[in-house]
Amino acid sequence: MNLVVAMKQIPDLQQIRFSNRRPVLADVPKSFGNIDKNALEAAVLIKESYGDGKVTVVSAGNEELEDTIKEALAAGADEAFLITDDNALDDADSSIVAQVLTEAIKQLEDVDLLLFGEGSGDNYSGQMGPRVAKLLDLPMVGYASAIEIKGDTAIVVRTLEDVEEVVEVSLPAVITVQSGINEPRIPSVTQILKAGRKPKTVQDLEDLDLGSDHKNQVVTIDILAPESNRKQIKVNNASQLLDALKNENLIGG
Amino acid sequence: MDFSLSKEQLMIQNMAREFAEKSILPVAQQIERENQIPDEILEGLAGLGLFGIAYPEEYGGGGGGYDGYALAMEQISKVCGGVAMTLSAHCMTLSTIMAFGTEEQKQKYMTPGCIGEHVLSVAFTEPSTGSDPKQLTSTAVKQGDKYILNGTKRFISNANWPGTILVFAIDSVTNKPTAFLVDKWCEGYSISEPWDKIGMHGGMLLDVYMKDIEVPAENILGGPAMGYPILQLGISYGKIGVCSITLGAMLSAYEEAMKYAREKMHRDKPITKFQAVQLRLASIASLYEASRWMTYRLAWLANNVKDPVQFAKEAALTKTFVGETVIDLVRDAMAIHGSYGLINDYKISQLWRDSIIAPQIEGVTDMQKTIAAAVLLGAI
Numbered sequence: 001m002n003l004v005v006a007m008k009q010i011p012d013l014q015q016i017r018f019s020n021r022r023p024v025l026a027d028v029p030k031s032f033g034n035i036d037k038n039a040l041e042a043a044v045l046i047k048e049s050y051g052d053g054k055v056t057v058v059s060a061g062n063e064e065l066e067d068t069i070k071e072a073l074a075a076g077a078d079e080a081f082l083i084t085d086d087n088a089l090d091d092a093d094s095s096i097v098a099q100v101l102t103e104a105i106k107q108l109e110d111v112d113l114l115l116f117g118e119g120s121g122d123n124y125s126g127q128m129g130p131r132v133a134k135l136l137d138l139p140m141v142g143y144a145s146a147i148e149i150k151g152d153t154a155i156v157v158r159t160l161e162d163v164e165e166v167v168e169v170s171l172p173a174v175i176t177v178q179s180g181i182n183e184p185r186i187p188s189v190t191q192i193l194k195a196g197r198k199p200k201t202v203q204d205l206e207d208l209d210l211g212s213d214h215k216n217q218v219v220t221i222d223i224l225a226p227e228s229n230r231k232q233i234k235v236n237n238a239s240q241l242l243d244a245l246k247n248e249n250l251i252g253g
Numbered sequence: 254m255d256f257s258l259s260k261e262q263l264m265i266q267n268m269a270r271e272f273a274e275k276s277i278l279p280v281a282q283q284i285e286r287e288n289q290i291p292d293e294i295l296e297g298l299a300g301l302g303l304f305g306i307a308y309p310e311e312y313g314g315g316g317g318g319y320d321g322y323a324l325a326m327e328q329i330s331k332v333c334g335g336v337a338m339t340l341s342a343h344c345m346t347l348s349t350i351m352a353f354g355t356e357e358q359k360q361k362y363m364t365p366g367c368i369g370e371h372v373l374s375v376a377f378t379e380p381s382t383g384s385d386p387k388q389l390t391s392t393a394v395k396q397g398d399k400y401i402l403n404g405t406k407r408f409i410s411n412a413n414w415p416g417t418i419l420v421f422a423i424d425s426v427t428n429k430p431t432a433f434l435v436d437k438w439c440e441g442y443s444i445s446e447p448w449d450k451i452g453m454h455g456g457m458l459l460d461v462y463m464k465d466i467e468v469p470a471e472n473i474l475g476g477p478a479m480g481y482p483i484l485q486l487g488i489s490y491g492k493i494g495v496c497s498i499t500l501g502a503m504l505s506a507y508e509e510a511m512k513y514a515r516e517k518m519h520r521d522k523p524i525t526k527f528q529a530v531q532l533r534l535a536s537i538a539s540l541y542e543a544s545r546w547m548t549y550r551l552a553w554l555a556n557n558v559k560d561p562v563q564f565a566k567e568a569a570l571t572k573t574f575v576g577e578t579v580i581d582l583v584r585d586a587m588a589i590h591g592s593y594g595l596i597n598d599y600k601i602s603q604l605w606r607d608s609i610i611a612p613q614i615e616g617v618t619d620m621q622k623t624i625a626a627a628v629l630l631g632a633i
């Protein structure tokens with residue numbers, strides 16, 4: 001069973017400081033999003049219950065990824081396939097990253113199952129799984145809360161807002177997982193120290209065949225909720241309140 | 254000079270933090286009340302490799318060095334000092350065996366300790382002394398190729414758990430302190446009820462009674478009459494544990510002080526508006542940073558001890574500073590809490606009780622200064 005997990009490097013959310021109501025991201029250590037860790041754990045559990053196989057993590061990001069990936073390798077991944085670039089990937093548009101990941105996955109042999117988090121730990125746009133499935137022309141099941149492999153198919157429980165759906169999908173397929181699917185393991189000292197010695201392929205973004213338009217960047221204009229000006233009218237009693245509401249045309253005169 | 258933590262060090266720190274928050278925190282109050290660590294916690298720590306983190310893989314250890322050990326201990330202690338205390342006494346024993354054991358002794362006694370099957374102890378202190386090896390009264394009388402041990406040991410951490418206990422006794426041949434590797438729960442070994450101590454609950458403290466315990470001569474660690482140098486170096490490694498535990502208490506007090514200062518309101522504004530509170534917070538932060546880097550440096554030195562005497566000095570200086578500083582730091586954090594700090598529902602009250610322990614154990618502060626001064630002046 002060859003499993004691939006796509007994980008996104010993000011700033012360690014617990015260590016972000018705020019200054020003037022803006023996050024200070026410089027020097028914040030990198031990590032993976034929590035739901036990505038659930039996807040990895042799901043893959044490792046499937047591999048373990050299957051008895052054999054391999055879990056490969058694919059990830060695209062800046063050079064820090066070579067260090068960050070040790071977290072995934074400590075938590076049960078067997079190998080890593082990384083696409084790195086100084087900065088082009090940091091704020092790249094989802095459609096670009098999906099192409100990058102697809103080109104990476106195409107280089108892996110005999111993939112049976114691809115797992116994604118339902119959304120990344122930072123932007124949570126939830127686009128990557130579906131986009132990659134489309135590009136690879138594979139079936140996709142979203143929001144898995146349980147996965148069971150049966151022969152050439154996966155039985156997936158999808159926990160949606162008011163229903164629970166059980167679907168069967170033929171492999172290879174893309175599945176995105178929910179955070180409730182499992183409790184990711186805490187790696188031991190030995191697993192942490194051996195992570196750096198596991199096989200890792202690192203490819204330069206420039207070496208992928210993506211065509212010319214892979215530089216689209218997302219520009220963050222603001223992260224605060226839109227401001228609404230409040231009138232701050234003070235009243236001392238109910239009749240003043242009624243008058244004020246009438247003056248604002250909020251209740252009939 | 255590079256003070257940044259490596260990815261592996263950060264991962265070890267995160268691992269310990271995550272385990273402490275997920276598994277120890279939910280039972281921390283129970284440990285505080287009952288002075289007992291649930292078995293699942295020790296099993297969890299063993300599973301993560303934390304019983305042998307600092308030691309080589311060939312003896313069942315994790316190979317994470319003392320730097321990894323210090324980082325992990327700080328995070329565990331931040332949530333529960335008693336759990337960290339148990340590990341600290343255990344690891345001090347492992348370090349001592351690592352430094353003085355024969356290859357065979359290391360294989361035999363370290364491996365079950367490193368994988369967490371055994372919880373190890375050191376038994377030096379006696380009812381009449383904790384600082385002076387010359388006053389030991391426990392005896393080891395040689396009979397053929399065996400020694401017969403008798404005596405009472407006081408305030409021994411982990412004496413209740415199965416495993417090896419390193420006993421210091423005056424041997425009848427040299428009339429000097431000698432260290433023996435003894436199996437707890439062997440014939441002639443018994444323990445008292447746990448002492449009801451002021452803080453760090455869960456870190457169990459007991460007296461050990463030795464009645465005609467038979468120990469083969471091959472169980473002597475480092476050779477006859479080597480008790481004093483063994484104790485000096487072993488306890489120097491032990492100070493990494495005590496200092497890291499203390500750091501955890503400091504970090505917790507630091508967080509509690511910040512949290513309380515931000516939440517406690519005075520005329521609609523948090524009390525952080527008062528300069529007096531600001532100054533205390535700055536003081537807490539600087540005391541923590543100083544203690545932290547001194548402790549990490551001691552751990553780094555311990556990874557490669559070239560001169561045991563110089564290392565003993567560094568350990569004594571670090572323990573002096575960190576052990577005394579925690580009291581000032583917790584005092585500031587307590588001050589910020591006002592009377593609420595005296596209420597047991599607030600963590601700072603527990604930290605207050607925990608914090609006084611560091612300067613009183615593994616050699617009181619005065620003894621640390623005595624050791625450091627002796628090395629500085631060339632007397633050792």
Ligand SMILES: Cc1cc2nc3c(=O)[nH]c(=O)nc-3n(C[C@H](O)[C@H](O)[C@H](O)COP(=O)(O)OP(=O)(O)OC[C@H]3O[C@@H](n4cnc5c(N)ncnc54)[C@H](O)[C@@H]3O)c2cc1C
Pocket residue numbers: 342374375376377378381382383384385407408409410411450453456458610613614615616617619620623
């Ligand atoms: C939580 C905890 C865990 C412990 N775990 C262990 C353990 O696992 N194994 C173990 O063996 N012990 C352990 N102990 C005991 C501890 O290490 C000793 O109690 C400690 O070293 C102090 O010894 P003491 O109480 O006998 O003090 P003493 O040696 O009697 O000292 C009392 C005072 O006299 C002064 N003094 C003594 N000698 C001198 C001197 N030469 N010069 C100047 N001043 C001096 C000191 O300043 C000190 O303040 C533990 C204690 C505690 C509280």
